[in-house]
Amino acid sequence: MDRKVGICAVAQTHFQRNKWDQRFQNMALEVLESLQQQTGVDFSEDKGIDMSISCSDDMFDARTISDNGLTDVLGGHFRCEEKIAQEGIQALYYGLAAIRSGHADVVLLLGHCKESQGKSRNRVTHLAFDPFYTRPVGLDFCVGAGLQAQAYGEKSGITDDHLAKIVVRARKMAANNPNQPDTQQVTAEEVMASAFLADPIRTLHAYPVSDGAVGMILAAEDRVREFTDTPVWITGVGNSMDSFFLGDRDLASSVALKAAAGRAYKRAGIRDPKSAFDVKEVCDQYAYQLPMWMEGLGLIQEGRGARWVDDQEWDKTNVNISGGMLAGNPLLLGGFVRAAEAALQLKGEAGSRQVKNARTALAHGVMGPAGQFHSVVTLERD
């Protein structure tokens, strides 16, 4: 069955340092109700949601089967209910596969995370490592990022100065994004004066701890118009997973990202990614990742990361107009929110951060230590 899949609606909560007055179920419900309000969709058997795919993580929620706590929000007792525990953008891939295979016509995607509830997210990501060779050495995602930032810095010539520019710009953009109400503006001097976490990564180079939820309604081509007049079509997807052990990989050059992007571009029929997208949303968990992923995605020439930051081409080429992940999304939802932001731009619903006449977009997600697992999604509107 070969039918297009469209994003009908997007909803997200505010992403805040600590949503102390909401349980994750409340956040998820807020998203579901917004999606229902926008599309009129329900869980009715003939024309409602066929399948719900949630994204959450047992360790971040400190409970097993983390979707089990919100089966009612997901409509689990009505229909097929699935969970992915990777980067939230996988829910989009999964929903796409379900619709294209003919198993479902209308799919609800819903991701949540309250990073604030864990004492430390490093303690959560530490558990992603094996208990024999890497946990005893004390690895967590922040150490992994430090190793990669050092390797990429040595190769690319990205300096502390470049990294500060990236953070300042991300926060400036986020000021335009009402979903990031907690964002504080910083100067380059403040960034460069912030303490090191894992050299060369400084405190302000890291994505902030935040809580929030995000969701989408996907529908098959022939059903899309029941829910929206402005569908955003998913034209390509690509995933790739690099080796588990950090030492098995070339940390300075993202092999997995190139493979993921190559797959997505091939499916979308894109030959020249540099000119293919009006809007790009890239998952920058740490400042060094923005130029590194831009190179890996083929959106700038390989080895030009430092120059790209110097030239500040990001505004005119519409990279991370939302502020990106540096402005604040939970680890699990970074890519999912990137896809949501890209879709809002193409739907013309991005408010004060709207890019005029945006017709094509790229969204990127990443999970695992030092960019182990990458996902690339390409989007287009009519």
Place this chain on the structure above:
Amino acid sequence: MDHKKREYTMTIDTKDCFTIEGKLALPYQYFAGRTGSRFITSLRDNKKIMGLECKHCNKVFVPPRSTCEVCFEDISENWVDLPNTGIVTGFTIVRYEEPHQPVKPPYITALVKLDKADTPFAHIVKGIPLSKMKTGLRVEAVFAKRTTATIMDIDHFRPIKEGPSFKLGYSYDALEVGMSDSFTKTISETDVYLFAGISGDFNPMHMNEEFAKTTPMGTRIAHGALPQCLIAPVLGMKLPGLGTIALEVTTRFKAPTYFGDTITATGEVVEKLPERRWVRMALTFTNQKNELVAEGSALVLPPPSMP
């Protein structure tokens, strides 16, 4: 952590918002697999680091795995012993504190590629100032005193001291005829008594002033070999210097050395013997009045040249 908690309660109105303190803790046994078990037990019992080699890809993996991830060949029997030395291919300095860390921050987490292995693995590096840490550093494993049966049976890696830590003297090639150096020392009564003890020569001409008055010198004199000894610090520590082997020293005594005399022993390169790469040196011993006390020659083997 108390600080964080205080911040939490200060900034939040907790009225009608109750938070339960929780903790996931799950005692558990992880099976390391047959391949992992062999690696861990050989590290634990024999302090030996082993890798697995894919002969097809010509690649040695650490930590070990039973299947080559490149060509999918079964490599589970291709164990190779690896040395304890390697090179740092990447590193970061961890500054934040977490309970899962093996040492107190700040500390260095590095990717270490053992010699003869192809995949680096993450470990701790100690014994180098944080500001001096660099990729390319040569390191060696320091094994833990007590086993934990994990990768931490290697307690950490430390820098290998490159080359000798002493600066060797002039090599054969660096020496030129005419180069000279000397050592000067005042000979005291104590020196003479110590030398008597060392040599067993308690001859009253060195020990007994009343007896010495009856000798042609009319007073005590130092042992003849005592000023001659002063050439040793020249040959061994100055010219050629550290690493020199003395093959032959001959001297002729020319004048007595009295207590309180200041003797200067001088060595001068007079001949290079290319066949054996030996050097002949002329020796002179003078006192504070510039009188020749003794003269002679030495044959030495200079130290090898520094890498």
